[in-house]
Amino acid sequence: MTNAIDAPRFGVNYTPSKGWFHHWLDFDLDAVRADLDSIAGLGLDHLRVFPLWPLFQPNRTLIRPRAVEQLVALVDAAGERGLDVAVDGLQGHLSSFDFLPSWTATWHRRNIFTDPEVIEGQENYLRTLAGALAERPNFLGLTIGNEINQFSGDPHPDPDRITPEQAAAWLRRVLAACEQGAPGRLHLHAEYDAAWYQDDHPFTPAQAARIGAVTAVHSWVFNGTAQRYGAKSTASDQHAAYLVELSKAWAQDPHRPVWLQEVGAPAPHIAPEAAGEFTAATVAAALDCPDLWGVTWWCSHDVDRSLADFPELEYSLGLLTNDQQVKPAGRRLAGAVAEARSSFRKPLPRTTALVLDLPVDAPKRSTCAPGGAFFEAFMRLTADGARPTALLAEHAADQQHLTARGITEVVTVEDVDRS
Incomplete structure (x- = not known):
């Protein structure tokens, strides 16, 4: 089914200013309300929140009612501030x-993707969360989990290895549980970019673009993009838009919505003084992608430096400080949101398609990663002003498919290399 996108949503991944996600241990609704006030003050319309699974379901057959009540209270407090x-x-x-x-x-070591009892526990948990929120008008829906694909293979130190077929079966089962709990909401799954870039990763682009209500992409230029091409390069500024367009190669619906669910300005890859400029460039590039559901920045608040052992870049990703002060990236995002709302026009179709010569199951996809031939050809076209999108080779001669996507020119990596 095609879902029409009138105007993109703008939101933030909520990182509590007090206690980070450990705040669920001593939940303070007043502190949450203060955070939500600062988020609403940026002009955003939604947030993404993160219950900690072990705290909400400490035993396979125990989902803590008080924890679920606290999540509902957070959702209600957000609704009072106009936030979905x-x-x-x-x-x-x-x-x-x-x-x-x-x-x-x-x-009790069990594979979280294949063990029948673990999956049953997951289904009960997701169904319970969805059911508790199903009547809240500002509840958008459930994402299965945050980048849970990282548990499925390298470089995780203790992975639960699975096949692509097992990954797809697991996704469909747990998404069905979300739908049972809250029918008709925006239920989806979201992977980090191994799904798009890493050869033989069991979570695949086709799964991302075909299973769930929308396609989610997470864009982080510390993945080699900023290191290889520079912080102020076309590749860095356009990385998020590239992932949005790359995902469309595998979508069966020519207008499937794509959610830029995570994107941020990580230091030192993006210098603090350049974070505002990077934010504005990233948002502008994403808004030039047709069928964009929305942009959800990572993250709302900095991580308090009294907390130990985070990678250095995690401490400073917030749009706001721990004492609710707006940072340069926050000001630029707020400005971009205000401008988009006042003057947004649906982007025209991207008429030039770069052919991606991969099978639909795409076991070898490193050509799409930073440094790969497809990635570099796409960025060269972008630098030349072509506004490219991605097209699987199997569709290159399918006029019906091309017309549905508004594609009028098909080019190959070799064409770009020769130009």
Whole structure:
């Protein structure tokens, strides 16, 4: 089914200013309200929140009612401020830390993607969260978990290895549980960019672009983009837009919405004094992508430096400081949001398609990664003003497909290399 996009949404991934995601341990609704006031003050319309799975479901058959009540209270407080809320379920993985319940680890070590009892527990948990929020008008829907694909293979130190077929089966089962709990909401899954860039990764581009209500992409230029091409390069400024357009190669719906669910300005890859400029350039590039559902920045507040052992870049990703002061990236995002709302026009179709010669299951996809031939050809076209999109080779001669996407010119990597 095609979903019409009138205007993109603008939001933020909510990182509590007090206690980070450990705030669920001693939940303080007044502190949350202060954070939400500062988020609403940026002119944003939604946030993405992260229950910690082991705290909400400490035993396979125990989903803590008080924890669920606190999540509902947060969603209600957001609604009072005009903010919609998307909820992630299986947390899972956040900012380099893993949060798995004890019933999946050590003496109870079980594969979280294939063990029947673990999957049943996950289904019950996601169904419970969705059901608790189903009647809230500002509840957008559930994302299964944050970049949970990182548990499925390298470079994770202790992966739960699976096949692409097992990954797809797991996605469909747990998304069905979300739908059972809250029918008709925006339920989806979201992977970090291994799904698009890493050869033989079990979570695939086709799964991302075909399973769930929308396609989600997470754009981080510390993945080699900024290191290889520079912080102020076309590749860095356009990386998020590139992922949005890359995802469309595998979509069966020619106008499937794409959610830029995570993007941020990581230091030192993006210098603090350049964060505002990078933010504006990234948002402008994303808004030039047809069928963009929205942009959700990472993240709302800095990580308090009293908390130990985070990678250095995680401490300063916030649009706001821990004492609610707006940072340069926050000011630029607020300005970009205000401008987009006052003057947004749907972008024209991207008429030039760069052919991606991969099978639909794409076991070898490193050509799409920074340094890969497809990535570099796409960025050369972009630098020349072509506004490219991505097209699987199997569709290059399919006029019906091309017409549905508004494509009038098809070029290959070799064409770009010769030009």
